[in-house]
Amino acid sequence: MEVKAVQNNRIGWLDAWKGFATLLVVLGHIADGYLDAGMFPGYTGVLQTGYDIIYSFHMPLFFVLSGYAFYVAYAKNREVKKRSMWLQIGNIAVVYILFSVLQWCFKMVFAGQVNTTYTWKHLWMIPVRTMAPYWYLYVLVLLYMVTWFIERVKQPEWLKVFFFLGLYFLSDLLPDSILFEIKRTLYYSFFFYFGIYLAKAVAPVLAEKLEPLIKHYRKIPKPGVLRWIGTYSLEIYVTHCFITAANRRILPAIGITNFYCNIVTNFIMAVLLPVAAACILKHLRLHSWIFRPVTSLTKHTSVR
Numbered sequence: 001m002e003v004k005a006v007q008n009n010r011i012g013w014l015d016a017w018k019g020f021a022t023l024l025v026v027l028g029h030i031a032d033g034y035l036d037a038g039m040f041p042g043y044t045g046v047l048q049t050g051y052d053i054i055y056s057f058h059m060p061l062f063f064v065l066s067g068y069a070f071y072v073a074y075a076k077n078r079e080v081k082k083r084s085m086w087l088q089i090g091n092i093a094v095v096y097i098l099f100s101v102l103q104w105c106f107k108m109v110f111a112g113q114v115n116t117t118y119t120w121k122h123l124w125m126i127p128v129r130t131m132a133p134y135w136y137l138y139v140l141v142l143l144y145m146v147t148w149f150i151e152r153v154k155q156p157e158w159l160k161v162f163f164f165l166g167l168y169f170l171s172d173l174l175p176d177s178i179l180f181e182i183k184r185t186l187y188y189s190f191f192f193y194f195g196i197y198l199a200k201a202v203a204p205v206l207a208e209k210l211e212p213l214i215k216h217y218r219k220i221p222k223p224g225v226l227r228w229i230g231t232y233s234l235e236i237y238v239t240h241c242f243i244t245a246a247n248r249r250i251l252p253a254i255g256i257t258n259f260y261c262n263i264v265t266n267f268i269m270a271v272l273l274p275v276a277a278a279c280i281l282k283h284l285r286l287h288s289w290i291f292r293p294v295t296s297l298t299k300h301t302s303v304r
Contacts, residue, residue, distance in 0.1 A: 011072065015230030018065055022233040023226075024058040026240050026270045029133065030263060033244055036115040039252075040259045059136070060191045066140060067147070067195025074144075075151050075196065089144050090294030096137035098290070099238045100126045103134070106242060114245055128179045133241055135181055142185045143192045150193075157201050164190040229271065234291060235278040240270040 031051040034040060040047070074085035104126075107118040122131065130138045150160065171186035229236070247266040256262050281287035288296040 010231065011069075012227055014065060014069060014072075015228075016226040017061070017230070018069075018233045019226035019229035019231075021058055021062045021065060022229055022236050023271065024054050025062070025133070025237060026244070026267060028054040028058060029241060030244050030266055030270070033115060033248060034263075037248055039248065040262075043259050046259075059188070062136070063143075063188045063191035064195040064198070067143075067192035067197075068199045069195075070144060070147065070192070071196040071199040075148065076199075078148075078151065085144065085148060087295045087298060089141055091292045092137050092141050092144075094293045095234070095238060095291060096130075096134050096141070097126060098293075100131050100134050103131055103241065106245075110245075113249060130181055134238070135184060136237070138181050139185050139188055142181065143189060146185075146189065147193060147196060151196075157197055160193065161190075161197055164193040229275075232275045232278055236271060236274045239274040239277065243270045243273055 028051060031047045031054070035044065035047050035051065074081045074088070078085075101123070104118050104123050107114055107116065111117045116132075118131070122129075150163075153160075167186040168190035171183050174183040174186070176183060244266055247269060251257075251262050251265055256265055278287060278291075281290060
């Protein structure tokens with residue numbers, strides 16, 4: 001028995017968890033930015049505690065969900081989905097480069113008003129050294145390629161899990177300064193493949209064993225807001241940092257100086273503005289050119 005998808009072939013519960021993880025990313029970056037900027041010194045403990053809790057698990061969770069989605073979308077029917085998978089790798093790579101360059105421009109224009117300043121060297125190093133927070137996209141491209149080929153190896157699943165667990169421990173031996181995000185790729189490879197393992201080996205068994213409960217679960221109202229946010233997780237992820245950085249200056253300037261009001265306002269804007277922008281781009285038929293550029297280019301240049 002297969003996991004059932006919702007409309008547009010999306011898996012509802014997976015989108016909901018992606019939405020939850022995306023909200024954690026936004027909150028974590030807000031806390032991190034305020035701590036680096038030295039804002040609200042009286043609430044440093046609150047910010048640090050929130051930051052520590054979020055960063056203790058939110059990116060591993062993101063990679064587990066990414067691995068699950070990768071298997072369902074591409075690796076499950078690999079021969080049929082092979083072309084789509086490589087197009088998606090191209091999409092992610094172009095989005096990584098595009099928003100890294102945009103962030104570099106943003107940091108250069110507003111140098112002295114942001115927490116981290118960049119130089120021309122940072123621009124040339126984009127192919128080998130990432131800018132926060134876009135390292136996730138860089139690592140995702142590498143993990144797509146690595147796991148695509150490893151999935152061809154006919155070995156027991158438990159052996160593959162232990163292989164990636166070994167890479168996880170190996171990452172501790174590498175310096176943080178190593179290029180090509182090798183350290184992060186090795187570290188998160190275990191979580192990514194664990195997501196694949198859940199989709200391939202665990203989910204089908206649970207679906208069969210717990211079929212009555214699953215049927216009952218489908219009748220329960222789903223977390224629609226989280227699922228909705230999950231469908232825009234990429235858009236929020238790549239653009240929220242511009243909003244949160246700008247709001248560190250704008251919100252106090254317009255009188256929003258209360259700590260909790262400031263945090264909540266920044267958070268809501270960082271989530272909803274990217275969604276609104278994405279909806280506008282879809283209306284203008286420009287969304288796919290920004291977030292799925294390789295796929296869009298292929299569709300418009302292929303011979304019909």
